[in-house]
Amino acid sequence: MSTNVQNSFMLFGDSITQGGWETEMNGFGAKLAHVYARKLDVINRGLSGYNTEWGIPVFEQCFATQEQQKHLPTVRLLLIWFGANDSCIAPSPQYVPLVKFASNLKHLISLVQSPRSFYYSPKTRIILATPPPVNTYQRGADLAGRNPPIQLDREFENTKMYADTVKDIAHEEEVAVVDIWTKLYEAAGREERSLSAFLTDGLHLNGAGYKLMYEAVLETIGTAYPELHPDRLEMVFPPWGLVDRNNVVASVQARDAEVVSV
């Protein structure tokens, strides 16, 4: 089958996750897949336009139940990255109230971590990510230029509240967090307009933005779950220099990527 033998790193989120394999944008998903090659499969479960409310029933279909897990490789790392759409301004159909956004994130975590959950997966390490800051100048200009023009649908301070909520929940639930909101805002000198250096349209990341996200994800893994950092993992199938030509089959047996040889 597909990811037989090799465990995985699932990236679950919205369009900013879905677009993370675009090579022209230096996509963080593609870059993670590259450094985790032969160690963990990096799986794209990004859903353009989705919020947490719509993401939950998708998650319940694409994350294995306890019964299914018996036959499948393990999701060792799970990045949950929502908030960019939840934080739309009502009456946008994508809007999810802040309190509901918070409870949805907690529910996603409990689906994986609660022993009573159908999806209980005690070996899965969760990372939350904050939504990126919105550049309303850039976003407003982009939407105004459409035909017909669209009104500004997100606000800088509002998205910040959703980002703060993600951090609060990570703290409460004791899971790791990638605070890309702060990383990007600080990289922009704490100037909303300067965020255009990291965003294509005021909302989505460009190559420079994805580069920061890629680095931030690896930094968080190195701190929170160092045993799963790519530098700490072995290749599941051994490097070719270790293949024994007199005993090929035995020498290419799959290994546990997490058993670091001495």
Next chain:
Amino acid sequence: MSTNVQNSFMLFGDSITQGGWETEMNGFGAKLAHVYARKLDVINRGLSGYNTEWGIPVFEQCFATQEQQKHLPTVRLLLIWFGANDSCIAPSPQYVPLVKFASNLKHLISLVQSPRSFYYSPKTRIILATPPPVNTYQRGADLAGRNPPIQLDREFENTKMYADTVKDIAHEEEVAVVDIWTKLYEAAGREERSLSAFLTDGLHLNGAGYKLMYEAVLETIGTAYPELHPDRLEMVFPPWGLVDRNNVVASVQARDAEVVSV
């Protein structure tokens, strides 16, 4: 689990496959993963340095048996891309004689296509790819510059014979083929030295080379297996505009990517 719900496109080969997610190199694997997002998971099963002889026992571990397939998503597309190492010059440890290379490729195909095989997977569509042409001027200079210097390990005409063999086998076995050997050689004006425009070191593809490979793979799929071209597939989970806010769960049910709506 990892690729629950969504079927996959497995890229099985050597370092040129393994390196195919490098964004700086415009990696063909990352680009395929991008266009197949929400349709097929594109899985990296590239093994740097491996030849077909060592690849077969790996394949037997990472492709699902018939029994395992009952619990797993289906590998709908399988790219088999070897030859760059098999075509090393004896006594290189990577060298596989041409006749053995040919029988190994046939064996890989039969593992998937023979109803008597443990790995029989009638829904998997196979694509072979030819090794890229070697630029021995570039490769020779690269190896001579190492410490200690290494003798030239591949020959232009020899690799061409391996490429021709891949085409012959694809024809005999009636599977699709991506003839990247010819595409690259023609793009270089049929001048070995000019291949440096497409190779980093005389052997591995650079951004321009991967771009040609990416286009060639999609072209072959469009011709041989058009029902699996990304433009013909639906997203497994519907686009957000189709989410019914009054009936979210029902409206985000996974769909068969291959059932094209009218």
